[in-house]
Amino acid sequence: MADTQVSFIRSARARAAGGVIVLALIAVFAWTVVTAGRESTDDAQVDARISPVAARVSGTVVRVAVDDNQQVDAGTVLVELDQRDYQVAVDKARAELADAEAGALAAQSTVPITSTTAASNVTSARGGMAQAAGGVSAAERELDAARARLTTAQARVREAEANAAKAARDVERLRGLLAKDEISQQQFEATTAAAEAQKAAADSARSQVAEADAGIRVAESKLVQARAGEQQSQAELRTAQTGPSQIAATKARASSAEARVQQARATLAQAELNLQYATVKAPARGVVSKKSVNVGQVVQVGQPLMAIVQVDDVWITANFKETQLKNVRPGQRAAVTVDAYGGRRYSGKVDSIAGATGARFSLLPPENATGNFVKVVQRIPVKIVLDPGQDPEHLLRPGMSVVPTVYTK
Numbered sequence: 001m002a003d004t005q006v007s008f009i010r011s012a013r014a015r016a017a018g019g020v021i022v023l024a025l026i027a028v029f030a031w032t033v034v035t036a037g038r039e040s041t042d043d044a045q046v047d048a049r050i051s052p053v054a055a056r057v058s059g060t061v062v063r064v065a066v067d068d069n070q071q072v073d074a075g076t077v078l079v080e081l082d083q084r085d086y087q088v089a090v091d092k093a094r095a096e097l098a099d100a101e102a103g104a105l106a107a108q109s110t111v112p113i114t115s116t117t118a119a120s121n122v123t124s125a126r127g128g129m130a131q132a133a134g135g136v137s138a139a140e141r142e143l144d145a146a147r148a149r150l151t152t153a154q155a156r157v158r159e160a161e162a163n164a165a166k167a168a169r170d171v172e173r174l175r176g177l178l179a180k181d182e183i184s185q186q187q188f189e190a191t192t193a194a195a196e197a198q199k200a201a202a203d204s205a206r207s208q209v210a211e212a213d214a215g216i217r218v219a220e221s222k223l224v225q226a227r228a229g230e231q232q233s234q235a236e237l238r239t240a241q242t243g244p245s246q247i248a249a250t251k252a253r254a255s256s257a258e259a260r261v262q263q264a265r266a267t268l269a270q271a272e273l274n275l276q277y278a279t280v281k282a283p284a285r286g287v288v289s290k291k292s293v294n295v296g297q298v299v300q301v302g303q304p305l306m307a308i309v310q311v312d313d314v315w316i317t318a319n320f321k322e323t324q325l326k327n328v329r330p331g332q333r334a335a336v337t338v339d340a341y342g343g344r345r346y347s348g349k350v351d352s353i354a355g356a357t358g359a360r361f362s363l364l365p366p367e368n369a370t371g372n373f374v375k376v377v378q379r380i381p382v383k384i385v386l387d388p389g390q391d392p393e394h395l396l397r398p399g400m401s402v403v404p405t406v407y408t409k
Contacts, residue, residue: 037409039328043379044318046338046400049310051284053078055299056277057086064295070288072308079280079293079305086275093268100264104257110250131233135226143219150212157209160202167195286310311394316348316384318404319358321377327408328353334384339401346396347387350406354381382406 059081066078171192286308293305316336320328328350336346357378359366384404386396 037327038405038407039320039324040403040405041318041320041324042401042403043320044316044336044402044404046314046396046398046402047317048314048398049284050289050398051286051308051310052304053280053283053306053308055079055081055280055301055303055305057081057274058300059083059085059278059298061293061295061297061299064291064293066288066291066306068288068291072282072286072288074282074284076282077279078282078288081278081280081299083275083278086271086278089271090268090275093264093271097261097264097268100257100261104254104261107250107254107257110254133230136223136230139219139223139226143216143223146212146215146219150209150216153205153208153212157202157205160198160205164195164198164202167191167198171195280305282308284308284310285312309398311397314391314396314398315351315386316402316404318382318384318402318406319379320382320406321379322357323377325353325380325382328382328406329408333407334404335407336384336386336402336404338396339403341395346390348384348404349387351383351385354383356380 061079062082063080064078065080066072066076072078289307289309290304291306293299299305316334330350330352332350334348334350336348337343338346357380359378384406
């Protein structure tokens with residue numbers, strides 16, 4: 001009887017163990033069927049764009065218009081710096097621009113004036129040159145005429161002196177004949193008068209020589225003056241012929257003045273930008289986070305002030321094992337459960353697969369070529385975007401842990 005009971009008990013235990021094994025096999029089969037065609041990981045989190053807000057100019061903070069975790073729109077004033085120094089720079093730049101524009105206007109107006117003056121000077125100088133050349137020719141002709149008059153006067157002097165000498169000899173010869181009463185007194189006096197006339201004619205001829213000689217001196221002086229005038233006209237013509245160079249120099253000054261205007265405009269634009277930068281605005285709609293600025297603080301260029309988390313556009317970064325990505329493709333349906341909200345489910349789809357593993361982007365990526373190689377299953381980030389309209393209250397925040405499941409079939 002006892003043996004029968006023992007056998008029965010053993011048989012019941014065997015049947016129970018077999019049932020457990022069958023149930024386990026059924027459970028494994030059911031799990032395999034259920035999980036077939038899907039990949040899941042708990043190494044995933046919510047991501048969003050985070051826009052750092054930094055100072056673009058230095059200055060003293062006079063107002064902080066937002067608090068931590070405050071929702072702001074794009075363009076909302078976040079921080080105001082002291083603008084007085086930048087307003088002074090704008091006013092100074094405007095004054096310099098006005099001065100440069102006035103200088104450029106004056107330089108431009110001198111270009112046509114210089115061109116007209118240069119052309120007029122060339123014409124006037126050429127006319128003066130021609131007039132001076134005519135004056136030199138006239139002076140030379142006058143000098144030649146004076147020299148001819150001198151030659152004629154000298155010939156007349158020689159003739160008059162010869163006549164006077166002959167008349168004087170005739171007087172002396174007749175004087176002896178008068179003493180012998182061989183000629184009349186009247187004849188002697190006539191000869192004497194003729195001798196006096198010849199002497200006067202010789203004196204007159206000599207004065208004409210002196211006058212002709214003085215005329216030569218005057219003509220030579222006029223020629224010297226005419227030649228000096230010609231040289232002056234030549235110098236004026238050479239000066240006038242530098243007109244193109246003067247015009248080019250004037251145009252260069254005008255171009256330089258216009259360049260100063262452009263430089264002044266750029267300076268004014270930069271000053272106006274700096275004045276705008278003194279008011280720090282939100283680059284996008286989001287939530288203020290990591291605020292580190294206070295009133296009275298002196299900030300420098302590039303100093304971080306806060307960050308704007310763009311919670312309107314979030315996605316999931318799922319770090320799948322490389323062995324899980326055999327059948328994962330962009331566009332496949334995905335489901336996401338969020339730990340923070342008791343497993344609340346969100347639907348979405350695979351957007352893209354990263355171009356490298358997370359290890360390649362680490363601070364110290366592994367260098368397998370050293371020989372110290374240990375094979376480790378790598379993880380590759382997969383971006384999953386959620387379907388629109390599932391998070392109207394913006395409950396999902398970057399960094400939250402989630403469990404995504406990608407349906408590969």
